[in-house]
Amino acid sequence: MITITAATGRYGRLVVDGLLRRGVPANKIVAAVRNPEKAADLAAKGVQVREADYDRPETLKAAFAGADKLLLIPSADFAERYPQMVRAVEAAIDAGVGLVAYASFVNTDTSTLRLGEAHKLTEAFIRDSGLPYLMLRNGAYIEVYAGDLGGMDYALSTGTLIGSAGTGKISGVSRDDLAEAAAVALASKDQAGKVYELGGTAWTKADLAAAVSQLTGKPLVYQDLPVEAYVQALTGSGLPRFLAEVIADAGFATTRGDWYTDSTDLPRLLGRPSTPLIDVVAATLKRNRLL
Ligand SMILES: NC(=O)c1ccc[n+]([C@@H]2O[C@H](COP(=O)([O-])OP(=O)(O)OC[C@H]3O[C@@H](n4cnc5c(N)ncnc54)[C@H](OP(=O)(O)O)[C@@H]3O)[C@@H](O)[C@H]2O)c1
Known part of the structure; x- marks a missing residue:
């Protein structure tokens, strides 16, 4: 069972x-x-x-x-x-x-x-x-970065995607790929003691902005902010301070490499490359009626 x-x-x-x-x-x-x-x-x-x-x-x-x-x-x-x-x-x-x-x-x-x-x-x-x-x-859900929690419509209206991730790399993955990898591991024998680092092909927030811009045909660039300025921007858009701090902290951790892995565990479990950033962004924008 x-x-x-x-x-x-x-x-x-x-x-x-x-x-x-x-x-x-x-x-x-x-x-x-x-x-x-x-x-x-x-x-x-x-x-x-x-x-x-x-x-x-x-x-x-x-x-x-x-x-x-x-x-x-x-x-x-x-x-x-x-x-x-x-x-x-x-x-x-x-x-x-x-x-x-x-x-x-x-x-x-x-x-x-x-x-x-x-x-x-x-x-x-x-x-x-x-x-x-x-x-x-x-690894990080691409869908969250691509606007599943909101914010991408505002970014597109201003032409600027803000954050505190610098040029840090994010080994983001679609939720589908992560779930598929979990299913493969759970359905396989001899998994006791295994530790899988499940990351996809890495990208930066600037790459994400470029992908959204390419798909929507609207200008969008990434603008990096100091952590406190990012917190202020998030609270200004209505987020509670606690949540804004968690998001900004998670963003800044990108600059330290916390969201990056060079592990190949994910493609090995899937038996194929992970779904490309642009495809997951397109699906997310469609789901949120931005495409
Ligand atoms: N890697 C990432 O970037 C990333 C991003 C976001 C989240 N996560 C984590 O991944 C988890 C799964 O993601 P998701 O996309 O499936 O989130 P989700 O759709 O929000 O699902 C969360 C699930 O947790 C259940 N839950 C909440 N409180 C519970 C409780 N007291 N007892 C039992 N179940 C409870 C919810 O039950 P109901 O269906 O009854 O509401 C729901 O099924 C999240 O909860 C979060 O910890 C990871």
């Missing part, structure tokens, strides 16, 4: 689809989700749906029962991520799970990002748990 938590999220759904495409029988997949009502489409595919809410630990052990492999996908709740993952790993131990896979963060060992801290702690907790583990260290 392969159990996927947060399977009603975008990445989780793609992992389930990837497993089905690779021939894993639907009844051997468990979608362990916070809200089973949101998983009717997964149930219709024959996938077992069970309730698993990280904030309701009493749901977790039964949800993980029988799992040969369990993929833990953290929630986007930055402050709660680590305690949530601790509860999930404790439940995995109680349930006798065969292997815990964790959707982690690129360069977790060396990352200086505030966002990376919970992943570092979670990886350490999993290693110390004694359970066999598999780390899927996901």
Whole structure:
């Protein structure tokens, strides 16, 4: 049995689809989700749906029962991520799970990002748990940079994409590629102890602006700002200060190489090159009605 938590999220759904495409029988997949009502489409595919809410630990052990492999996908709740993952790993131990896979963060060992801290702690907790583990260290989602969280329409209206990433390189990846890589690893044998750094062909924020400009036919250039000026610009556009600081911190960490990896783990798992930046940007712009 392969159990996927947060399977009603975008990445989780793609992992389930990837497993089905690779021939894993639907009844051997468990979608362990916070809200089973949101998983009717997964149930219709024959996938077992069970309730698993990280904030309701009493749901977790039964949800993980029988799992040969369990993929833990953290929630986007930055402050709660680590305690949530601790509860999930404790439940995995109680349930006798065969292997815990964790959707982690690129360069977790060396990352200086505030966002990376919970992943570092979670990886350490999993290693110390004694359970066999598999780390899927996901690179940055290209979709987020290309405007899935908003902001690209404003950038296009001003002709300027702002940030604090300098000329740092980002080994960004599409969510689909990351999920496909996870499905390949989960469907493969002998994965215990593997740590995959999953990064795509690297690009800079200037490359991203050029790709958006090329696709839309509108001028767009990247303008680098000092961190505090970037925070001010983000709060000025309505973001809470805490979130603006996290985003600017993550941006500036690019200058230290935190979002870059020269690992070839991703194309090796996929058996092909990762999807090019321009294709993911095009799909994201279309989804957000900017193309
Ligand atoms: N590598 C990157 O650049 C990057 C970028 C963004 C996010 N991430 C990380 O990757 C994760 C998956 O990404 P995504 O695109 O799939 O995000 P998403 O679509 O927002 O999915 C997040 C999932 O977390 C679930 N969740 C939230 N609180 C939960 C709880 N208490 N118990 C159980 N499940 C809970 C949500 O459940 P519901 O469906 O019930 O809401 C949802 O299914 C994110 O949560 C974040 O940690 C990585």
